[in-house]
Amino acid sequence: MALEKLARVDQRQSPTVVEIAKRAGCSIATVSRVLNRPETVAIDLRERILRIVDELGYVPNGSARALRSSRSRLIGLIVPTLDSAIFTRMLEGLESRLAPAGASLVYSATGYDLDREIRVVRNLIEKGVDGIVLVGSCHRKETLKLLREHRVRFAVTYALSEDVSIPSMGFDNRSGGALAASYLADLGHKNLAVIAGVTRENDRASGRLEGFLAMAERRGIDRSSIVVVESPYEFSRGRAAAKIILNQNRNVTAIFCGSDVLAVGALRACKDAGLSVPQDISMIGFDNLDIAEYLTPGLTTVDVPARLMGEQAANYFLADQNSLDIHSRVELETRLIVRQSTAPARDRQ
Amino acid sequence: MALEKLARVDQRQSPTVVEIAKRAGCSIATVSRVLNRPETVAIDLRERILRIVDELGYVPNGSARALRSSRSRLIGLIVPTLDSAIFTRMLEGLESRLAPAGASLVYSATGYDLDREIRVVRNLIEKGVDGIVLVGSCHRKETLKLLREHRVRFAVTYALSEDVSIPSMGFDNRSGGALAASYLADLGHKNLAVIAGVTRENDRASGRLEGFLAMAERRGIDRSSIVVVESPYEFSRGRAAAKIILNQNRNVTAIFCGSDVLAVGALRACKDAGLSVPQDISMIGFDNLDIAEYLTPGLTTVDVPARLMGEQAANYFLADQNSLDIHSRVELETRLIVRQSTAPARDRQ
DNA sequence: GGAAACTATGAAAAGGTTTACATAGCCCTG
DNA sequence: CAGGGCTATGTAAACCTTTTCATAGTTTCC
Structure with a gap:
């Protein structure tokens, strides 16, 4: 006699829907229904099943669920890096919306390398993500091809894609930069420098x-008179870039930095050079990181709606794909936050 | 005649292992083998299959793979929050190691709420993660029960669990605090305050x-003489806490902050109060965030091997579970980074 | 009172892999 | 040259759900 057939289901194995059905005296289809669309099952049976689910500590198998329904409840996020804290706020916004919906965030970094982005995208597709959040609208053809061929929804953040068919939750980086220029012009600065990313x-x-x-x-400032330096987003690089600018262009009275991280470094360079901000040099950053307010002097900067972009992206992916009010293009605003690092122009020396 | 049977496989559908096998004239088992243990397949057949894989842009279905093999190549990370940048470095370290191995990181936040942690853990188990990285060794019974019952490997970071059976990649927070106290004692400070988390x-x-x-x-300082305030890890909270300390305890000459974030706020409070650091007040932080070096004054702080913990945790989960050299307890060191925010004690006023 | 329309449930297939087991061909060895 | 041990491949089951379709029972309506 096949004794093993009679052996009780191994207690130590995680229970499946079969075990639940057996105990509830119903079919697995009904168990599945209780879990997914409870209202379709008679109330008493439903509650009996839920009780058993609870008793057994049943947790559905996401892989099986994803395989069958081709929805994994996984959303991929691909950012250049989190090292410089720029994208952390978006990540938090995204996760804060996904979690209550039972969805999870898969994080990947590219290190600003678009070729690596291709591999990352492939990897996320392999994991079966329901959607991918990208940063910026500059990507390899191959990246987009992969996304299209595998029918993976995606959205662009931190920018607004020119191609309106590509969903984006972002802002216009150009207007952000314009905000800074405009304010410096208002203050009478004529000799400008930029530390761009x-x-x-x-x-x-x-x-x-x-x-x-x-x-x-x-605003009447000759474009060619503006000193432009590019620099990776690191404190030390911002410092080095500002040092060069201050040494070589003694008449510069204002510096616009493409990110607050660069601005922190640049502020330090000013101090190193014995220049005070904002008396000698005005400084404007970009991002409005939390720290900006706590620097000395407080950093005037362009606020980026980072958290909001994350939330909006989450909304987009969580919304029923056929839903009417699905916003596939959310245009957000930047605004200038004036603190103590900017002042009216005064000649240096 | 059933014409649809003759219809070519829909080009627009992602190809599966069946399509590959058909084109290569072999069985799906062989395709699977090429993908997983290539050395077991004859070289010419292997290469033919790989070529077809490439041509078709085949990407394996992770859900099916995970379902069958019960390995998802997903590692969960649960941290309190990324808002204060403390855990970001660990996350980056973790991801940087996982990605090359084809594994991905699923991020979740608890907001310092241990009950929410239970739900988060359940959610990650449902997603089928192969392992979970936790912060600290203080968790609800239910959390640990879930992990055990579902046989999910997990590891503790940012601390060393007392229970040696629980893998941990962390450091001793007590010694970190001791480092700060010891250094302040060396400098002759006798009137101390702490802004703890x-x-x-x-x-x-x-x-x-x-x-x-x-x-x-x-070191001979009466425990009861030390002013202790607790505060959530936010710039503004650190500022508020320091303000209270400085107002109510005019003789305090040194403040130890449980995190750099608190220290940034506290530095600001000193400035608000017209006190200079380190002449009037010495300040020590904890974490050694990148920003610490760029504050004014540069912040003396206890360095935490955050990135390393992430990397070590990744190593742990990536290692073959039966491997001999699997390090399930990695004890890392904190060290004091002395900058400009600390100086020998001098009476205030 | 009987057809029509619902409602609640069950049976069974499907989703794409991995893997245990079987097999066929080959090379050795005695 | 029989038989044993390899190696390379194939067959088919299994992983755990969701979902389509069928069915039995109930209500509704003329």
Whole structure:
């Protein structure tokens, strides 16, 4: 006699829907229904099943669920890096919305390398994510091809894609840069410098720079007179870049930095050089990191709706794909936060 | 005649292992083998299959793979929050190791709420993660029960669990606190204050505080003379806490903060109060965030091997479970980074 | 009172892999 | 040259759900 057939289901094995059904005296289909659309099951049976689910500590198998329904409740996030804290707020916003809906966030970094982004995307597709949040609208053809061929929804953040068919929750980096230029012009600054992020294959960095230059020009400042340096987003790099600018261009009275991280470094360089901010040099950052308010002097900066972008992206992916009010293009605003690092122009020396 | 049977496989559908096998004229088992243990397949067949895989842009279905093999290549990370940048470095370290191995990181936040942690853990188990990285060794019974019952490997970071059967990659928060106390004693400070994190259900915050107090006592400073305030890890809260301390205890000459975030706020409070650091007040932080070096004055702080913990945790989960050299307890060191925010004691006023 | 329309449930297939087991061909060895 | 041990491949089951379709029972309506 096949004794093993009679052996009780191994207690130590995680229970499945079969075990639940057996105990509730119903079919697995009904158990599944209770778990997914409870209202379709008679109340007493439903409650009996739920009780058993609870008793056994049953947790559905996400892989099986995903395989069958082709929905994993996983959303991928691909950012260049979290090292410089710029994208952390978006990540938090995204997760804060996903979690209550039972969805999870899969995080990946590219290190600002678009080729690595291709591999990252492939990896996320393999994991079966329901959607991918990208930063910026500059990507390899291959990246987009992968996304299209595998029918993975995606959205762009931190920028607004020119192609309106691509969902984006972002802001116009150019206007952000323009905000800074405009304010410096208002203050009477004529000798400007920019420490931009690395603009190559980075539409955010180049947009901010372009917007700044264009507005400066409109305000009567000769574009070619503006000193521009590019620098990776690191404190030390901002410091080094500012040092060069201050040494080589003794008449510069204001510096616009493509990110607050660069600005922190640049502020330090001013101090190193014995220049005071804002008396000698005005400084404007970009991002409005939490720390900006706590620097000395408080950093004037362009606020980026980072958390909001994350939340909006989450909304987009959580919304029923056929829903009527699905916002696939959310245009958010930047605004200038004036603190103590900017003042009216005064000649240096 | 059933024409649809003859219809070519829908090009627009992602190809599966069946399609590959068909084109290569072999069985799906062989395709699977090529993908997982290539060395077991004859070289010419293997290469033919790989070529087809490439041509078709085949991407394996992770859900099916996970379902069958019960390995998802997903590692969960549960931290209180990323808002204060404390845990970001660990996250980056973890991801940087997981990605090359084809594994991905699923991020979740608890907001310092241990009950929410239970739900988060359940959710991650449902997603089928192969392992979970936790922060600290203080958790609800139910959390641990879930992990055990579902046989999910997990590890503790940012602390060393007392229970040696629980893998941990962390450091001793008490020694970290002791480092700070010891250094302040060396400098001759006798009137100390601590702005600790919220110690309730937080072994890291309480460990740091305890270690500080114990060492201070050992160095002849009466424990009861030390002013202790607890505060959530936010710039503004650190500022508020320091303000109270400075107002109510005019003789305090040194403040130890349970995190750099608190220290940034506290530095600001000193400035608000017209006190200079380090001449009037010495300040020590904890974490050694990147920003610490760029504050004015540069912040003396206890360095935490955050990135390393992430990397070590990744190593642990990536290692073959039966491997001999699997390090399930990695004890890392904190060290004091002396900058400009600390100086020998001088009476205030 | 009987057809029509619902409602609650069950049976069974499907989703794409991995893997235990079987097999066929080959090379050795005695 | 029989038989044993390899190696490379194939067959088919299993992983755990969701979902389509069928069915039995109940209500509704003329």
